[in-house]
Amino acid sequence: MGQSSTARQASPRDAASKVAQQRLSVLELARELGNVAEACRQRGMDRTSFYEWKRRSQTQGFDGLKDLPPIHKSHPQTTAPEVVDRIKELALAHPAYGCNRHEAMLALEGVRVSSITIQKILNESGLGTKVERWLALEAQNAETAIEITPEQAAFLEKLNPCFRERHVESSAPGELLSADTFFVGSLKGVGKVYLHAVVDTFGSYAFGFLHVSKQPEAAVAVLHNDVLPFYRHLDLPVKAVLTDNGREFCGTDRHPYELYLDLNGIEHRRTKVKTPKTNGFVERFNGTVLDEFFRVKMRETFYETVEALQADLDAWLVHYNTERPHLGYRNQGRRPVETVMSFVSQEG
Template identity: 85%
Template structure:
């Protein structure tokens, strides 16, 4: 151990030097004893570390026995804080944009950041998904008056259930009704059963008539027997009906459904071709009645007639219209009948 003299010196020694001298003393003791295990036992060092320090001492001398300086916490390729802030700002300005589009926006500003890095930054900031960005934008704007861009407003309205139906507007009960035919299922000994549904776009008040056919006469029957009498009792006119382009609703001038609407002075509006979702009120009702009524009742009860199923449906419609609270910008937690009665009382 000829290099042991390198540990000697005068003056104040730092902790790193003292630690290196301790390690060197273990190497020296092992040389004196001729027994590595005994030297390690006496000085409290494991043999694996002994051979590592011995290798470093042979190659680097006394300096090799000192601990290496800590790795710097910031990587030289770390994204600058200003760029991170800009990425978060862009994510809130364009909450519907994915990382590839954000990468392109940054490139237009002269900043090159990969989409993978952008996704990591957004994940670390709690903005990793569109839903997260929507919530952050909503929280940021809550409680203070700011001007949202058209894109931001459209994005919030798309995800907020209070705005989902705003593609269909009506100013009064009966002004615009949504109608649709919904296949319920097969009843043993009866065959296919269809629900002819009508929903008021003003407050989601719903009507339903079960029939074994999709014929225009059945579609008109729910209007004649249920819908028009209901609005006559309230002294409210039925102005228009919105349907898809199904054969039970559309046809020539002699089509029974078209004739019935014409005789009653009701305008017939149609959804765009191949876009039944534009008739959103009744589409939403179809999903609700399927989940809350048909899938429950038709597992509990064996129906031998359409009339029996209609009786249970009528009872459920009473619950839906007069007992069950509804969300949406029209009802805002009220029941459909409350929304209609509120309009009638204000007009009186």
């Protein structure tokens, strides 16, 4: 009983030889008939397979008609750990580069890794996209004090406008205010209208005053009527104001704006020539108020006076300061008023 059962069982080698013999019989039948199509029809083989087995029979003999061993699912050659570390290092050092460029840089170091493999490694490491590399850089910068290259800084500034404000440091509300003037538009019967804006670099709390000129008196008005009363009410000193080199902020020895700051014991700091981006806080506010307020309201409403536009701007500033969450590194999702009042409560 046991012997007959064993006899019925064929070894894998015998099974492979049997399949190879069947394929050989198709090749021999085609030679006898002189017709490949008919031989394939009789034996149930497609012509593509026939010619492949014929080629393998001619090059490898009978063994070529046997099935090839299965291919392992995992590739036997894995990337060395030190190469993986170097790929991640390059991705953070050059976050804007693509995988083809990283492949070329590795080749210069004598390391051969395909761009496809590099992309796979970066995906597995959470660095597969530019945004992921940006987030990793910011996390790295937040955890440890590191020196970043100009290339890394430019990349972060492009993706995250808040990052350009990193150089403007203030430890308290009122310690450093950022001021600027920009052209809003023209009102029929009134003429050009300018916004005189002031933004606190500590929590992005903003003030705005509309006027038909860029004269120093208008730039002083927003400080005198809005800014200083706000900080006096909170019992917080205004220590410094950062501006560009516009004529409304500086000029002669007895310039009205500088005289006003001097009378109130406020330091006047100015941005470097040809580098207006150093006043990034107020630049970012200008872009926000332009997109979210002026372009919307001036399409919806026909303003005949600056006072009417100012009234709507005041209402929007309440929304901006007390209702709208901010994603800057000071606020981190909080509203500007929350950031200011949190400081006041801690000091109290």
